[in-house]
Amino acid sequence: MTPTLNLTINGVPQQIALDDPRATLLDVLRERLGLTGTKKGCDRGQCGACTVLIDGMRMNSCLALALSHDGAEITTVEGLAQGDTLHPVQAAFIAHDGFQCGYCTPGQIMSAVGLIAEGEAGLDPERVREGMSGNLCRCAAYAGITEAVLDATR
Numbered sequence: 001m002t003p004t005l006n007l008t009i010n011g012v013p014q015q016i017a018l019d020d021p022r023a024t025l026l027d028v029l030r031e032r033l034g035l036t037g038t039k040k041g042c043d044r045g046q047c048g049a050c051t052v053l054i055d056g057m058r059m060n061s062c063l064a065l066a067l068s069h070d071g072a073e074i075t076t077v078e079g080l081a082q083g084d085t086l087h088p089v090q091a092a093f094i095a096h097d098g099f100q101c102g103y104c105t106p107g108q109i110m111s112a113v114g115l116i117a118e119g120e121a122g123l124d125p126e127r128v129r130e131g132m133s134g135n136l137c138r139c140a141a142y143a144g145i146t147e148a149v150l151d152a153t154r
C-alpha cells in the first residue's frame with residue numbers, strides 16, 4: 001500500500017502519496033511539489049543548501065526521511081515573502097550582497113531565519129558565524145552573509 005504523507009507546506013495542507021517510502025523531504029519538495037527553491041548540493045548533510053524549517057526548526061532536508069515528519073509544518077524559501085514584500089532576512093541579504101552565484105542562498109536564508117527564531121537576539125558576528133557554520137558558500141560571500149544576518153536581527 002502506498003503511504004500518504006500529510007504536510008503543511010508554507011501554510012498549505014498537502015497530501016502526498018509516496019511511491020517510495022524512503023524519499024527524503026528534499027526530494028519530495030523538489031520533485032513531487034516543484035518547490036525547487038530548496039537546493040540539492042551535497043545530498044549528505046554537509047553543505048546546508050537544502051535547509052528548511054520543520055516545525056520552526058532549521059534542518060537539512062536531504063537528511064530528513066519525509067515519512068518521519070508526517071503532520072509537520074514545513075517552511076521553504078518560497079514561503080517567506082508576503083506578496084511583493086520580501087522577508088526581512090531576504091531584504092538584508094540583498095542590501096549586504098550576501099551572495100554571489102546564489103546557489104546556496106535559499107539555504108543560507110532559511111538557516112538565518114531559523115537562527116534568529118531560536119532567540120538569538122543580540123547576535124554578534126562570532127555567534128552568527130558559529131550559528132551559520134552549517135551553510136557553506138563556495139563563493140565565500142561570508143562577510144556579506146554575516147552582515148545580512150546581523151542587520152536582520154536589528
Ligand code: FES
Nearest residue numbers: 041042043048062
Ligand atoms: Fe543537504 Fe547539502 S544538500 S546538506
